[in-house]
Every structure is written in structure tokens, then in C-alpha cells.
Amino acid sequence: MIQLNNSPTGYGIVARSLHWLVAALIVYQxxxxxxxxxxxxxxxxGILATHKSVGLTVLALVVFRLLWRSYTTVPAPxxxxxxxxxxxxxxxxxALYGLMIALPLSGWLMSSATNTPVSYFGWLTLPDVIAPSEAWANRLMLVHATLFWSLSALVAIHATAALYHHFVLHDNVLRRMLVSNGDTP
Ligand code: HEM
Ligand code: HEM
Structure with a gap:
């Protein structure tokens, strides 16, 4: 049976799907x-218009993910x-959640500073959050890039930790984020 919610020992289908979908979208970004x-x-x-829309999708999915996380159980270690x-x-x-929120927000701020509109797949144009400014555009580009490389470094550590759990500690930490919710063998 497909389980939507997390359980004390594993992740349900919603948390697992969101984890891998968001990870794939970040690589695509x-x-x-x-x-x-x-x-x-x-x-x-054209490419940046898609980059902005996909980035906003990541932001929305991460906010939903955090709401879902607070509604359902968080599996115990x-x-x-x-x-x-x-x-x-x-x-x-x-920190991963914080970076996944801060990164798209910095992109939105940067786009406001460069005075280039942020349209969500052409359906909805977001308001500018700061006034156009070349100095701020440069600073925010640096912030955006730094947040991205910080996220990448943390993801590398995070993935290594997951593999360490699987291959060295032989526990179900990676398995419960991949296939089953950890309740079933
Ligand atoms: C999870 C979401 C996002 C990721 C992973 C991401 C990643 C990146 C990366 C790696 C770069 C290249 C930085 C560099 O050249 O050093 C970039 C550039 C940029 N991003 Fe994002 N971004 C995200 C969300 C957003 C959002 C939501 C917006 C705007 C609403 C945005 C707007 C931009 C812009 C305007 C550039 C500059 C491109 C250029 O001028 O070459 N990004 N982003
Ligand atoms: C952009 C890439 C990724 C991001 C942003 C990310 C983010 C996260 C976050 C925020 C959590 C906590 C979930 C929660 O309890 O709410 C998590 C859990 C997890 N992630 Fe990732 N992840 C990424 C890629 C990966 C990769 C490549 C692997 C495996 C090689 C992986 C393996 C796991 C595992 C096993 C857990 C569950 C940990 C546990 O049960 O305590 N993640 N990830």
C-alpha cells in the first residue's frame, strides 16, 4: 500500500517524491x-525566463515541503x-532548507535590481521587490552564485553521508528516502 505520510521509521511517498523532484530541478537550474x-x-x-520560472517552482515546492513536514511525522534517526x-x-x-529558500529569493531580488521582469511561465508577472540598481544587481549576483556553491558543497557532504549510512553503517537511511517507507523489509 502506498503511504502518503511519513512514519516514525521512514518517509512516505510525498516527502520522497518532493526530495528527488526538487533535487532534479536544482540540477536542471x-x-x-x-x-x-x-x-x-x-x-x-528565453533560457533565463525558464530558469526564473523553474526557480520559483523550487521555492513553492520547498515551502509546501516544509508545511508537509510540519503536518506529518519526521522519521527518527x-x-x-x-x-x-x-x-x-x-x-x-x-541549512539545506534555508539555502533552498534563500537561493530563489536572491534570484528574484537580483532580477528586480536588473529591472528584468520575473514572469511565472508567462502566466503571472511577479512584482519587483527592490528598485533597479546596477550596484545591487552585481552584489546580488555574487550572493546568488555564493548561495548556489554553498548549497552544492553541502549537497556533496549530504550525499556522501547518505552513502556512508548505506555502505558502511548498513542502516536503512538511504533506503527509506529511495523506495520503501522503512516499515517494510
Ligand atoms: C533553486 C533555484 C535556483 C538555482 C539552483 C539557481 C542557480 C543559478 C546559477 C548556478 C546561476 C549561475 C551563477 C553564475 O554564473 O555564477 C544562476 C544565475 C542566475 N539566476 Fe538563478 N538559480 C535559482 C533560482 C533563480 C530564480 C528564482 C531567479 C529569478 C527569479 C534566478 C535568476 C537568475 C539570474 C537572473 C541569473 C543570472 C544569469 C546571467 O546573467 O548569466 N535564479 N542561477
Ligand atoms: C539538490 C540535492 C539535494 C537536496 C537539496 C537535499 C535535501 C534534503 C533534505 C532537506 C533532507 C531532509 C528531509 C526531511 O527530513 O525533511 C534530505 C534527506 C535525505 N537526503 Fe537529500 N538532498 C539532496 C540530494 C540527495 C542525494 C543525492 C542523496 C543520496 C545520495 C540524498 C539522500 C538523502 C537521504 C538518505 C535523506 C534522509 C535522511 C534521513 O532519513 O535522516 N539527498 N535531503
Whole structure:
């Protein structure tokens, strides 16, 4: 039976789908930003319009994910977990959520500073949040890029920790985020 909610021992289908969907969208965002770098000006505008819309989708999904997380249970650490590891996991998960919120918000601020509209797939144009300013546009580009590289570094540590749990500690931490909710063998 498909379980929507998390349980004390594992993640339900909603948390698992959101985790992998958001991870894939973040990778796609990086690919789009790379393509924008080497595109002609005309192509760049189209690619960035998609980058902005997908980034806003990430923001909305992460807000929904946090609401869902507070509604459902958060699985407990596995029985073999030390206090140090479980604190590190808690801190890094909070930092990942923080970065996933701050990154799209910095993109929105940067777009306001460059005076380029943020349209959500052409359906809805978001208001500008700050006045146009070249100095702020440059600063915010640096902030946006720094947040992205911080997120990437943390994700590398996070993925390594997940693989360590699976291959060294032999617990169900990776499995419960991949396929089953951890209740079933
Ligand atoms: C999870 C969401 C996002 C990720 C992972 C992401 C990632 C990136 C990356 C890696 C770059 C390239 C930075 C560089 O060249 O050093 C970039 C550039 C940019 N991003 Fe985002 N971004 C996200 C969301 C957004 C949002 C929501 C907006 C606007 C509403 C936005 C607007 C921009 C703009 C305007 C650029 C500059 C592109 C250029 O001029 O070459 N981003 N982003
Ligand atoms: C952009 C990439 C990623 C981001 C932003 C991300 C973010 C997160 C966050 C915020 C959580 C906490 C979930 C919660 O309890 O609410 C989490 C859990 C988890 N992630 Fe990721 N993740 C990413 C990629 C990966 C990758 C590549 C792997 C595996 C190789 C992975 C494995 C896991 C596992 C196993 C958990 C569950 C941890 C536990 O049960 O305590 N993640 N991830």
C-alpha cells in the first residue's frame, strides 16, 4: 500500500517524491544557468525566463515541503545513530532548507535590481521587490552564485553521508528516502 505520510521509521511517498523532484530541478537550474552563459543574447533571455520560472517552482515546492513536514511525522534517526551524527544531520537538513529558500529569493531580488521582469511561465508577472540598481544587481549576483556553491558543497557532504549510512553503517537511511517507507523489509 502506498503511504502518503511519513512514519516514525521512514518517509512516505510525498516527502520522497518532493526530495528527488526538487533535487532534479536544482540540477536542471545549474544546467540552464550554464547554457545561458554561452548563449546569444536572444537565446539567453528565453533560457533565463525558464530558469526564473523553474526557480520559483523550487521555492513553492520547498515551502509546501516544509508545511508537509510540519503536518506529518519526521522519521527518527536509525537505532545505531550517535548523538553527534544525528545533530549534524539535523543542522545540515535545516541549512539545506534555508539555502533552498534563500537561493530563489536572491534570484528574484537580483532580477528586480536588473529591472528584468520575473514572469511565472508567462502566466503571472511577479512584482519587483527592490528598485533597479546596477550596484545591487552585481552584489546580488555574487550572493546568488555564493548561495548556489554553498548549497552544492553541502549537497556533496549530504550525499556522501547518505552513502556512508548505506555502505558502511548498513542502516536503512538511504533506503527509506529511495523506495520503501522503512516499515517494510
Ligand atoms: C533553486 C533555484 C535556483 C538555482 C539552483 C539557481 C542557480 C543559478 C546559477 C548556478 C546561476 C549561475 C551563477 C553564475 O554564473 O555564477 C544562476 C544565475 C542566475 N539566476 Fe538563478 N538559480 C535559482 C533560482 C533563480 C530564480 C528564482 C531567479 C529569478 C527569479 C534566478 C535568476 C537568475 C539570474 C537572473 C541569473 C543570472 C544569469 C546571467 O546573467 O548569466 N535564479 N542561477
Ligand atoms: C539538490 C540535492 C539535494 C537536496 C537539496 C537535499 C535535501 C534534503 C533534505 C532537506 C533532507 C531532509 C528531509 C526531511 O527530513 O525533511 C534530505 C534527506 C535525505 N537526503 Fe537529500 N538532498 C539532496 C540530494 C540527495 C542525494 C543525492 C542523496 C543520496 C545520495 C540524498 C539522500 C538523502 C537521504 C538518505 C535523506 C534522509 C535522511 C534521513 O532519513 O535522516 N539527498 N535531503
Amino acid at each position: 545549474f544546467v540552464l544557468a550554464q547554457r545561458a552563459d554561452s548563449a546569444t543574447l536572444f537565446e539567453k533571455l 536509525p537505532p545505531n545513530e550517535t548523538r553527534l551524527r544525528s545533530s549534524l544531520a539535523r543542522i545540515s537538513h535545516s
